[in-house]
Amino acid sequence: MYVIANEIKSPSEAFLEEQRVPFNWKACSVLPDGISITELHWRSQELLETDHARLRITVAVDVRENKTIEVFALRTKNVLGTLDIRYAHVFQIFELPLGLNEALIALKEGVGLRMIEGEAPLWFFAGSPSTSSIEPVHLPHLMIGDAKTPLESFEDRFNSLASIQPFGWMEGCVLDGLLDAGFTSTARRHLELFVKNNELVYEDPRSRPSDGCFYGIESTLPIAMLTKLVPAHPLADLAVQFMKKSADSQGVIKDGDTVSAEGSYTIAYPLSVIAAHRKDRELAQLAFKQLELRSALLWEGGALYLRRQDNGSRSFSNWGRAYAWHLLGLIRTLEQLKDKELLSSQQLQLIEEEYRETLRHAYSFRSVRGLWSCFIDEEESGVDTSASAGIAASLAIADRIGIRLFNGASDAARTAASLYRYLTPDGLVAGTAQSNKNGEELQRSGYRVISQMTMGLLGQLAAALPCKQWL
Template identity: 40%
Template sequence: MSLESPDYYPARIMNAPDRLLPEGKRLPHGWSAVPVVNEPLQLEWPDTGDYIARKLPAPSRLRITVALDYRDAKLIEVFLPETGSVLGHIDIRYAYVFQPFELALTAEQTEAVLRQGVGIRVDEGEWPLWIFDALEGDISRKLYAPHLLIGDDQQPMKHYLDSVSSLSSLQPFGWLEGCVLDGIYAMRNVLGAQRIDQVIEAHLGQFLDSEGNLHYEDLHGRKADGSFTTIEATLPLAVIVKVWPDHSIVTGALEFWSSRGTDTAAGGLVIDGDAVTAEGAYTVAYPLAAIASRLNRQDLAEQAIQQLLLRRDCLADGNHIYLRYFQQSQTHTFRSWSRAFAWYMLGMTQTWIELKTSRYASLPGVSEIEEELRRVAKAALSWRQPEGLWTCFLDEPETGIETSGSAGIAAAIALCAKHGLLQESYAVVAAESLNVLATYLTPDGILSGVAQHNAGGLELQRGGYRVLSQMGMGLMAQLYAAIHSDARLSALGSRLSDDIGVRDYE
């Protein structure tokens, strides 16, 4: 093995503190974890003596992965147990299950860790931090067990394709996993159905048993078996109906959407409470259209169109898209947040594609969706930064580049160009964004530069905090597949020009 090829060196957990899971919380089925508290958790690498003997010292990344919803912000201290020397701190804020965090180590620190191991501790607060343990050495879950990643090379995209097309891209069931499933499914046209269908089955097998029953935890770590907790939880239905159109969960989703859209005061919107959200364009309208096209349900296609146009009327304001509109107070929040743009554009794009490739292409409202997609694509490009991506709030460059929203926006643009709604020049811009996103990949292909999910509110979003995220990898996969599954777009992408700007789209 060459040091240029990144590889995982799993740790052995030596003395896990004895704690019980918080009441009402549950780990994912088949997964195991240990707490990180004041009492140090010790990790060792007893089987790496041969590595030390044969290899020159090399930098590494020490990784741990969150196993239980974490609603706190703490610095996790990492130290050498023999000397007490502090190697650094892992900054974990408002993390969700399956989210990896890392600490960069120098070559000298890496060698010391391999010889001595490390201790990990944190001041205990109201929210305990649980991380996955060694997971019985399961190679398919190697990303999630504590490990050192050693090695680097100049082909992160190759490792990205391997990571996204495996359990390393797993996310909690709902909108997070839905982004990944969409990305993986799109890769069927790039990596082949035989390979990808096995990955989809492995992902869905984490949540659906052999009898079709749904087992998962909500984003607070609470049992949510057999139900949908919010309209954001239904995004995976878009892929489920594509691979298993007769699955019983499809009927359950339709019943859930009906229960959330029966309030006449909502004006026909499928929403949670009185909040109209951009997410609903992606997590409701798109799955509705996917089901409609496969089950030949015109009523569902009409509902999908309605969900998009009502959200357009509530959330679009000139070049801005809001994440939320509260009907009772008539207020908006999260103006031009990057993922609000992504949910709005990608939901509208994927819904339009489902309708255009079905018998429902000429339904009333489809032309309005097309007009809005052209308009919002131009609006998005007006906010694009010179380096080719978008900032966390599109109209606030000081909030810094945000990769997941950038991937979602670029994916929508690429898909619209692929299906003929936008000019080919838009595909060039999307391909350019993909190339820039590749620079944010870790050596093993995990996407960095992602703003944390917004449990921490506006302050966390504006503060420049960034994380690794498989959800972002799923959005990036949709962009990658849109470009590389079409020979015409792939050829365009190879002719990138530094002087392409917004002027080319006016």
């Protein structure tokens, strides 16, 4: 399935300053001078029977600009196409579809990578699976067909380190899906890459080392899954300390002057998991407060906003992933605390009512295929597979714990069936709106990427359906 480039010739001028490649994996660069060439070579000249292939590379260091990488045959200089890489995060896979003849030329001549747009080097993973924990899918390769269906391949990719994401909200989505699916050993393998001797070793969203601390409120989501696996893990205490220190005078746990919908999932939910395991009423009340205050602050004029600043300004109105984060935070917190006698019946009812009203509003914009747009009230912003998977996953979880809305699991299964059409032949999930590092303009542009984070959300959805409907 993966024909990996055996030799990479990369310019030597590039170096990393104040940034780090994760897990000590090897990385190579493409320089931004428009002249330097990075070469990929294959020793094998054979390609299994196929009518097409996909040339892929995986980003190894955070990208904060638009980059265009020209791909060309080394001997003939024929341009095979370009890779359009915009504001990419680490572990993000980019691909160039190739016809059979183009793929054979790539194998025979090797390909050159040249940056024709961009001001900083592009770093991508290299190396060998035999010398590190890196998966073949992360290495420069030609992906060709396989006897398995995309849905069967989805489980293979998901239940492996191929689904790894940057530590924080992205990896938390994956870990939640892995545990829901019963892939406990894989979840442990993921966490072992980030947790060494009970300490965090990872990079923040800008690829800067953040060992031993949390970079912000989005970084605490994996603590929910770590607590499920190891209830007394010392990092849970560190996370609680960080959260309490990040609370403002109202009790909102936030980054700086910004209240975000992410906090429903990345703060309230982990707090509820820790509270449930410890039977800690104080932490349960703190989790409830995060949901209560976000419900009060993030709604305006019938729209849910991703962010609200202390000066009252808001941004990302009716953004699809804001609904996913708020809904998942509400329903998973409710699932953790509903039978623990740590919240009053009135508080539990308020969480459920907020969940119901938020889902009803989201469903008023659902397409006939069971999908949502990037901005749910702007059809022209285009389908976002991550928002769709997250919203539907919350519905499937609600149905699982006895909260009946719409057609429950059968309605969620309809979304899953539509999302399966976005799987690549090897089971990755395409069609995701890029991370929001470049604001609302990029979100509305229609630009879409492959995303393992969305694999996690789809895994959560599939695992909550009867019979775990990915097979």
